[in-house]
Amino acid sequence: MTKQKIVVVGAGYAGVSATKFLAKKLKKDSDVEITLIDRHSYHTMMTELHEVAGGRVEPSAIQYDLQRLFSRKKNVTLVTDTVTGIDKDKKVVQTKLGSYEFDQLIIGMGGEPNDFGTPGVKEHGFTLWSFENSLKIREHILETVEKAAIEPDPEVRKAMLTFVVCGSGFTGIEMVGELIDWKDRLAKEFKLDPNEFTLMVVEAMPTILNMLSRNDAAKAERYLEKKNVKLLLNAPIVEVAADHIKLKDGSSVATHTLIWTAGVKATSDAADFGLESARGNRLIANEYMQAKGYEDKNIYIVGDLVYYEEFPETPTPQIVQAAEQTGHTAAANIVADIKGSEKHKFKGNYQGFMVSVGSKWGVANLFDKIHLSGFLAIIMKHIVNLKYFFDIRSGYYMFQYIMHEFFHIKDDRNVTRGHSSRYGNVLWSVPLRVFYGMVWLVESMKKIVGTGDYLKPSTWFGEGSWFTDKVAFPFPWLQEQVTTGASAAGGGAEATETTAKAAQFGLSYAYGEEPMQVFDHMPKWFESVMKFMMPNQEVALFMQKFMTIVEVLIALALIAGLFTWLSSAATIGLTIAFCLSGMFYWVNIWFIFVAFALMNGSGRALGLDRWVIPWVQRTLGKWWYGTPKSRYGSK
Template sequence: MAKKNIVVVGAGYAGVSATKYMAKKLKKDNDVEITLIDRHSYHTMMTELHEVAGGRVEPTAIQYDLQRLFARKKNVRLVTDTVTGIDKENKTVQTKLGSYSFDYLVLGMGGEPNDFGTPGVKEHGFTLWSFDDAVRIREHIEKTVAKAAIEPDAALRKAMLTFVVCGSGFTGIEMIGELIEWKDRLAEDYKLDASEISLKVVEAMPTILNMLDRNDAAKAERYLKKNHVDLVLNAPIVEVAPDHIKLKDGSTVPTHTLIWTAGVKGTSDAADFGLETARGFRLVANEYMEAKGYEDKNMYIIGDLVYFEEFPNTPTPQIVQAAEQTGHTAASNIVAAIKGGDKHKFKGNYQGFMVSIGAKWGVANLFNKIHLSGFLAIIMKHI
């Protein structure tokens, strides 16, 4: 019997989840090989990026070596390479260093920041969407505070010590939470008064944490204000410069640090694959996570990259739980196709939403009925 080749592109939460499931279920099938391709040799724990960016943990703490992760999975081959294209008719994946034929293909390449075309974001802003992003922010903040500590010009010093986060979703609020706790340590290290360091969240909407229950979001808002975070709401950013940001109302905020967390879109790496796209450049799939229009090619899309409407006009959320569950759905259907069995439709089962604001305080909504705040919410997040 000819060997069946399963190729998984992307070692994020979705790709790792799918690969682990298939490796386990197909471990006795000697005629099946799973190839996991990623541009890095490690899995990045994306939900912990803010901890590195905020100086709380060392960068290596959020990396997990793929060789170690799949050391016991003899049917998994790891490839460190960048995918450049897909030949759908001949069923091959092209990379910078070679090509890989597939019988089944799983695309889990994730997303990337969406700046909505705002001028200056790419040139002067910082995104928080990768290991490198987190390290870059961390180093920039340390260098900026060090320079500000010896800056005699009061206005320039104030701008250098003003740190702005654009976006009040989970990533933005978790980032500002790290800065709340880092502020005192930075001030002590560089002989500053902590009150000189200013923290702001700029949000285009009138409210923050809009995916949370309003009572939970209100608790978070009170905590932020108590810790001297300035919430600038109803204020879309229209331009980013090296030393300030410009808001829609014409006002400016002097700052040398803008961290952009305002949106996510499907990775541009998949833009040329010739697959149907939807909002946010995500690739369209059916309820089995099969790529729309190519169901006969055994191509699946998972994670932040997939666009599947669980409810009318409501696609799967770009969160870890959805990533792992879409990965599991695709993997289950591939296993069923190889071993025999019924196809599985995707059905989201989200256990709740949790956001940490620093290491010791957070809010959580579990199963849409249990509401927690404070340190107990942090415990539940890590669980």
């Protein structure tokens, strides 16, 4: 049986979303083969390019390995290769290294910067539309500031420390926002006065952020001005040189850094495909995302590359939501074609815009109804980004994103102003870890030894131990069933009553005081859970022994620094359960806070986690995702 071959070109937002959809819907169709081709072995989180360019996150933070994204999709083959052409009649995709036949083709190769032919942009300017672009800007800025720091000529030094962003769309404003944050750090690192830096946005139009409401844009404008960013409006750039830019009014600005974000057009890689194009070289498609003139050839265009007029003269916007939705439409139509069902027409549904101006401030317009500014807009942007990982079903990268943005960020460059990313030496928590482990060991050993002698194991497991046939839990439904153990349990209950009478609240034990229980009665819902888990004395006896062994193991793990995060988390769970059972006192509530403190990787210093955790991560990663490669399956 010949297989149906679906080829997706471009693993951007559109391509990934389309491939995920196809892989899910066609997972039972063994006669369908899906091939995803991209020039990179990773998906680039384009919306965060400015964070790499502006030195906020490490470059790897925005590269999402394709195998990690598709490891559970066995019907998807990954290919790392550059597409050079398409033979529409023979239905073959040509790449630098080979060729791929297709029955159905989705082209989502994205866009590239449009310099509108402005002289000098290619030679002397920097663009921000790929991973490589963002690295180039980052390296150039570091190099330029380093040179400026030792430049004796004040004019040249000023030009070197002047950073100009051309364009005030979200790319430009987000870029300059990063520079606002990075400036102080750069000044400190290269022993410069931050006031020597000049940040500038040059815009050909009279207004900025034109996709936002004027009110939202005005807030952003005020914020930029407060941060000393110079806004040159109505100022088209007509020429770019290595050490200056020229404006239309004849004036010039001395600078060694011009970041061009003023326009986007379709990727020139698709220009020779022989498909009809419109404004910005975008390839024209119909409402099903089928390429104009090739509707019968099953060629679909998606993302930034597609030109589909949603409304007269208004093509789909070049934003992530449109990319995902066009990708989804094309994929759904391929599925419809294979399954013989009706095709879907594209219908855009855009929930708004979010623009970050640095890591702590932003503006957002949601559903054209909710307008946010400041840190709330940034939180909203993070929520939207996190939702993206949910959409593409990547728990791994969701976790990595949280780590990069909240916990591993340098120089306080996040919405928590560094409160979530302060690093300390975990060596200082080693004594606490060992002490806490000892506390659990002593307490669990009591349950083993009972009234016996610690130094004589033959006396263990006797009177007072949890390893006898007496139920230790003071739960009423367990006591009723017990006749022999009733006195011990009843004694416990009486003791509880006596304690409750005189109990005084305190967070540390004070001499002479009766400590107070966190809960003196089990909440009803928890009682139901406990009754379910320990319905009778037999199960309770097993549970009390099992719990004791678990506590010993946790104690030993903490002392040895083995699986410290998990062990600490388990002690939090146990402590909460003890509290709800009416078996825990306020004076010991510090267990919970100590356990949180030890979740800081304390097992990696003088502990086994130093070796065990990297090994577990490597082994599990390889088993679940396979080995990440710099190239996938190229011919």
